[in-house]
Amino acid sequence: MTSVDSSGVPSTPTRLEGKGKATLVCWFLGLGSLMAWNSIMTIADYYYALFPLYHPSRVxxxxxxPFAVGTMLILAYNEAKINTRIRNIFGYILFSLGTLGLLVLDLATGGKGGIGNYIGICVFVAAFGVADAHVQGGLVGDLSFMCPEFIQSMFAGLAASGALTSGLRLVTKAIFDKSDHGLRKGVVLFVAISTALEFLCIFLYAYVFGKLPIVKYYRAKAASEGSTTVSSDLAAAGILTTESKSAVDAKDERLSNKQLISQNADYALDLYLIYVLTLSIFPGFLYENTGSHHLGSWYSIVLIAVYNVWDLISRYIPLIERVKIVSRKGLVIACxxxxxxxxAFYFTAKYADQGWMIFLVSFLGLTNGYLTVCVLTAAPKGYKAPEQNALGNLMVVFLLGGIFSGVALDWLWLIGNGKF
Incomplete structure (x- = not known):
């Protein structure tokens, strides 16, 4: 096993060694964090065909x-005591089993509708919420005391999951569109590919990421500053650490969650505002409130794909420092x-054609991804590792809280249109 110095940091660290590989792995881990959920959203046209009266995208x-937010609140409150390695691996396993379960359920029932099958899908979706809280909060907390590029890459991977699922959905729909039961065949192939990608993430996190030199360096440094959440990851990477007096003192001096939120309330508010707006429109409004247009059954799929592509592209824009918003006041105003x-969406859906709707959806995705990365990479980095981990978890709480609120507000679009 690799030895460590008296502070717990690996001797003669090469901080940049493996940075490119780590950044790439973070991208794939982000991809797997939302692959399952984006799969559900992307095949919503199939669920609308099976369950036309149950508002699938909204329900x-x-x-x-609620499962994502509730689980995240519990994990954020107890983050200092939680084994990050077990937390993340459990989340990816749950994602993998959930997507596999969707595939098995569809094959076992022959793609039939009915309330029983709908409840089964709801159970797997609830499991995705629990898995999301484990993985997204765990990764953001873990990466918060490492390079900002890792956070950016992970969130680019999150957006890439949407773009990839939309691309795969368009391809599978095109391949099977004219065949018997073509919609179902495309969905089965699509979910099978998603399941394989989720299993890949288990391998990448468990056997690749933690063994990269730069990751070992940051985790050992975090342990020397009082972090106990990285112990299992360090042991798996071949590093033994002993708790020093400085680490004990660091734990005693750590800021509370209340203090961290007080000092970063504007960043937390930014994330909440970004996602409450986005999820009040995406995806429910795009599936149920945009009317019928020349694209026919392709329309909602194209809108989802356009959003996801621009969301992905925009997460790389902050890498250009000249166009990145770093002002705290500027971020609040932008959000x-x-x-x-x-x-704009209300009047476009009511009076304009599909071209204007595609433009608005593009802008929604562009601002969502850009502002998300700006906020998370601009958030203060001067804390010690345990505090950065806690702050990362708290930021995800507000992000998921914004999503939950947006999802609830999305139902208001149905008032007065006779769809209740």
Whole structure:
């Protein structure tokens, strides 16, 4: 096993060794964090065919979020005591079993509708919410005391999961569109690919990421600053650490969650505002409130794909320092100004054609990804590792809280249109 110095940091660290590989792995881990959920959203056209009266995109999203937020609150409160390695691996295993379960359920029932099958899908969606809280909070907390590039890459991977699922969905729909039961065949192939990618993430986190030199360096440094959440990851990477007096003192001096939120309330508010607006429109409004257009059954799929592609592209824009918003006041103003999209979407759906709707959806995705990365990479980095981990978890709490609130507000679009 690799030895460590008196502070717990690996001797003669080469901090940049493996940075490129670690950044790439973070991208795949982000991809797997939302692959399962984006799969559900992308095949919603199939679920609307099976369950036309049950509002699948809205109901499934509403089921997913309470489990994600509730689990995340529990994990954030206890984050200092939780084994990060077990937390993340458990989350990816749950994602893998959930997507596999969706595939088995569809094959076993022959793709039939009915309330029983719908409840089964809801159970798997609830499991995705629990898995999301484990993985997303665990990864953001873990990466918060490492390179900002790792956070950016992970969130680019999150967006890539949407773009990839949309691309795969368009391909599978095109391949099977004219065949018998073509919609179902495309969905089965699509979910099978998603399941394989989730299993890949288990391998990458368990056997690759933690053994990269730069990751070992940051985790050992975190342990020397009083972090106990990285112990299992360090042991798996071949590093033995002993708790020093400085580590004990660091734990005693750590800021509380209340203090961290007080010092970073604007960043937490930014994330909440970004996602409450986005999820009040995406995906329910795009599936049920945009009317019928020339694209026919392709319309909602194209809108989802357009959003996901621009969400992905925009997460790389902050890498250009000249166009990145770093001002705390500027970020709050930018997040609040996005609420002008609510009347814009209302009047576009009512009076404009599909071209204007595609433009608005593009702008929604562009601002969502760009502002998310700006906030998370601009958030203070001057804390010690245990505090950075706690702050990362708290940021995810507000992010998921925004999603949950947006999902609930999304139902307001149904008022007065006769769809209740």
């Amino acid at each position: 499934l999203t509403l089921i997913y979020q 609040l100004s996005r609420f002008l999209l609510v009347p």
